[in-house]
Amino acid sequence: MIVGILGGGQLARMMALAGHPLGIKVIFLDPSDEACSKEVATGIQGDYTDEKQLTRLADQCDVITYEFENVPQQSVDFLSRLTRVHPGSKALATAQDRLHEKNMFQKLGIPTAQFAAIDSLEQLEQAINTIGLPAVLKTRRLGYDGKGQAVLRDPGDAKAAWQSIGQSPAILEAFVKFDREISIIATRSANGETAYYPLTENVHVDGILHTSKALSACPVQPKAEALSETLMTELNYVGVIALELFQQGDKLIANEFAPRVHNSGHWTMEGAYTGQFENHLRAVCDLPLGDSHAVGPSAMVNLVGAIPDIAAILAIPGCHLHLYDKAPRSGRKIGHINICAPDDNILSQRIEQITLLLP
Amino acid sequence: MIVGILGGGQLARMMALAGHPLGIKVIFLDPSDEACSKEVATGIQGDYTDEKQLTRLADQCDVITYEFENVPQQSVDFLSRLTRVHPGSKALATAQDRLHEKNMFQKLGIPTAQFAAIDSLEQLEQAINTIGLPAVLKTRRLGYDGKGQAVLRDPGDAKAAWQSIGQSPAILEAFVKFDREISIIATRSANGETAYYPLTENVHVDGILHTSKALSACPVQPKAEALSETLMTELNYVGVIALELFQQGDKLIANEFAPRVHNSGHWTMEGAYTGQFENHLRAVCDLPLGDSHAVGPSAMVNLVGAIPDIAAILAIPGCHLHLYDKAPRSGRKIGHINICAPDDNILSQRIEQITLLLP
Numbered sequence: 018m019i020v021g022i023l024g025g026g027q028l029a030r031m032m033a034l035a036g037h038p039l040g041i042k043v044i045f046l047d048p049s050d051e052a053c054s055k056e057v058a059t060g061i062q063g064d065y066t067d068e069k070q071l072t073r074l075a076d077q078c079d080v081i082t083y084e085f086e087n088v089p090q091q092s093v094d095f096l097s098r099l100t101r102v103h104p105g106s107k108a109l110a111t112a113q114d115r116l117h118e119k120n121m122f123q124k125l126g127i128p129t130a131q132f133a134a135i136d137s138l139e140q141l142e143q144a145i146n147t148i149g150l151p152a153v154l155k156t157r158r159l160g161y162d163g164k165g166q167a168v169l170r171d172p173g174d175a176k177a178a179w180q181s182i183g184q185s186p187a188i189l190e191a192f193v194k195f196d197r198e199i200s201i202i203a204t205r206s207a208n209g210e211t212a213y214y215p216l217t218e219n220v221h222v223d224g225i226l227h228t229s230k231a232l233s234a235c236p237v238q239p240k241a242e243a244l245s246e247t248l249m250t251e252l253n254y255v256g257v258i259a260l261e262l263f264q265q266g267d268k269l270i271a272n273e274f275a276p277r278v279h280n281s282g283h284w285t286m287e288g289a290y291t292g293q294f295e296n297h298l299r300a301v302c303d304l305p306l307g308d309s310h311a312v313g314p315s316a317m318v319n320l321v322g323a324i325p326d327i328a329a330i331l332a333i334p335g336c337h338l339h340l341y342d343k344a345p346r347s348g349r350k351i352g353h354i355n356i357c358a359p360d361d362n363i364l365s366q367r368i369e370q371i372t373l374l375l376p
Numbered sequence: 377m378i379v380g381i382l383g384g385g386q387l388a389r390m391m392a393l394a395g396h397p398l399g400i401k402v403i404f405l406d407p408s409d410e411a412c413s414k415e416v417a418t419g420i421q422g423d424y425t426d427e428k429q430l431t432r433l434a435d436q437c438d439v440i441t442y443e444f445e446n447v448p449q450q451s452v453d454f455l456s457r458l459t460r461v462h463p464g465s466k467a468l469a470t471a472q473d474r475l476h477e478k479n480m481f482q483k484l485g486i487p488t489a490q491f492a493a494i495d496s497l498e499q500l501e502q503a504i505n506t507i508g509l510p511a512v513l514k515t516r517r518l519g520y521d522g523k524g525q526a527v528l529r530d531p532g533d534a535k536a537a538w539q540s541i542g543q544s545p546a547i548l549e550a551f552v553k554f555d556r557e558i559s560i561i562a563t564r565s566a567n568g569e570t571a572y573y574p575l576t577e578n579v580h581v582d583g584i585l586h587t588s589k590a591l592s593a594c595p596v597q598p599k600a601e602a603l604s605e606t607l608m609t610e611l612n613y614v615g616v617i618a619l620e621l622f623q624q625g626d627k628l629i630a631n632e633f634a635p636r637v638h639n640s641g642h643w644t645m646e647g648a649y650t651g652q653f654e655n656h657l658r659a660v661c662d663l664p665l666g667d668s669h670a671v672g673p674s675a676m677v678n679l680v681g682a683i684p685d686i687a688a689i690l691a692i693p694g695c696h697l698h699l700y701d702k703a704p705r706s707g708r709k710i711g712h713i714n715i716c717a718p719d720d721n722i723l724s725q726r727i728e729q730i731t732l733l734l735p
Contacts, residue, residue: 037416038696039686040701057396290694307690340397357671
């Protein structure tokens with residue numbers, strides 16, 4: 018089985034590494050000649066819109082997937098006429114546009130923050146009146162890791178915020194008072210089989226995910242699974258999906274979804290019986306899904322910008338280092354550490370030890 | 377860090393896969409242009425005795441190791457003059473010769489079956505008188521997976537046995553009545569740090585390992601660790617070592633050791649906090665050793681000769697498929713399945729389910 022991936026970054030790399038033991042080979046398409054998957058998979062260098070290279074990819078692969086949601090929708094549509102592409106175009110198109118995404122959540126009865134579409138400064142000023150402040154202005158398209166966002170605390174912030182996001186089509190979202198940010202990683206096959214991972218609690222620093230921790234027997238787990246199932250059914254979804262949520266007591270408010278393997282699911286590589294990368298491959302290859310239960314207490318810490326002292330990290334028991342073969346650069350995700358432990362106390366101690374070692 | 381490996385088979389492949397997340401790259405030397413590591417590591421094609429290619433390997437690597445004990449000792453000696461090689465030449469030389477190996481066990485007080493050196497049919501006939509029958513005649517060198525061995529049950533078998541092993545220098549070993557075959561996988565770093573995995577119970581079929589099962593809190597675990605430690609200290613050992621043992625009640629009798637990662641340690645990939653492939657790399661790269669405790673009940677089933685129905689295997693929860701990218705051929709190890717389970721009963725059920733699916 019050969020799986021094509023649009024994008025050759027760390028998510029493609031970890032899919033390729035998960036594929037080898039299963040006899041699944043990966044060919045990725047990436048504009049860069051330095052894609053970090055190059056040591057573990059075959060690469061095709063080319064733009065995502067280059068129909069010649071897309072055709073070459075389709076010719077060589079049994080099925081195609083993607084590692085990020087900003088791949089052009091027309092490329093996925095083009096590929097879909099040549100071969101199977103999972104997740105499908107509808108999931109991609111919805112995830113690419115915050116307004117479409119929020120409208121779909123609303124239509125499906127998935128709770129969201131109050132929001133309004135913004136196409137001009139006037140609309141922004143009106144929306145501030147309706148929604149109230151503080152609120153967040155987010156570009157509809159191409160936002161990630163906190164980019165393309167501006168927080169408004171005072172009506173006077175409107176103009177500067179509108180300019181800071183480049184006057185792009187946007188939405189204004191009410192601030193959500195939440196107890197914590199959580200996410201659910203789920204998988205669905207073409208035949209409708211589903212598998213849900215335990216909810217993950219996520220802590221962001223400067224808009225970038227810092228730490229994820231798997232939650233054992235969280236009371237809102239069934240509710241999160243139900244929301245995710247509703248979404249996957251609507252999208253006729255195939256593959257791994259991440260649904261980011263805010264938790265307020267026993268209430269869940271959807272923030273956004275990602276139609277792909279997700280940073281908040283990296284802990285599953287060693288923390289669950291089957292990791293998200295393997296389960297995504299199983300789903301898109303029409304193989305039975307793997308057991309998504311947690312093996313034990315588990316968490317993840319991202320490595321952003323710089324590599325810490327590797328020997329010191331590896332000296333902490335239960336640590337699994339995952340480097341992405343990327344040159345360190347400020348704000349760049351270059352790896353992560355998964356931590357397993359026999360109990361929650363030891364897990365917390367180990368997370369603390371790692372945090373102290375981060376540069 | 378770049379690690380050179382003599383041999384590009386499945387053990388090198390699994391080391392390469394374990395290395396990528398750690399930022400450790402593998403370059404392997406193999407005479408074949410179809411070495412199964414080729415998709416996951418850089419290969420140099422050449423004979424193990426080709427000094428030009430050995431030099432090329434040494435020039436590109438920080439440290440060199442090997443994936444099988446039949447690599448020529450003079451190649452390791454040659455490399456040792458150019459760079460670090462782990463495990464060292466003494467371990468290799470001893471493991472290559474059953475007589476030297478047994479003599480070393482004896483010298484170190486590690487119990488063995490009664491044995492005698494055999495260089496002629498006359499010596500064999502004499503040894504039968506001393507040792508008694510049944511007994512096993514084994515070539516001193518180049519035996520593996522039951523090859524180069526003949527069982528003698530009657531004094532009249534001597535001539536045929538001697539001819540069947542090609543009249544090569546050999547040892548005659550008394551049959552050991554054992555309760556079970558077990559092995560201990562251990563790791564030692566250059567600084568003397570050690571890590572021991574839980575003992576593994578091994579079942580062989582037609583001389584080839586069929587199933588391994590990790591033993592939880594086995595009463596002879598401390599004794600096995602002590603034997604392994606004695607051996608590693610004597611050899612000033614660096615890397616993973618496997619010591620195969622026969623268990624008779626609370627007695628342990630050493631069979632042989634392998635100076636490398638070992639088939640009976642494959643379960644550690646998902647069954648232990650740190651797998652043997654990663655720990656071997658950590659040891660030879662002078663990094664701290666990883667936690668060798670079992671995550672939970674765990675076992676391994678080898679795939680020999682043919683690939684079973686993959687979808688049926690993957691439908692069993694807790695199964696981890698490891699294919700080696702090798703063409704199926706009778707008697708050839710082409711992959712294995714690791715099985716994890718929340719308790720021993722479920723583990724046994726899953727092993728049984730898998731066994732029923734084997735071709």
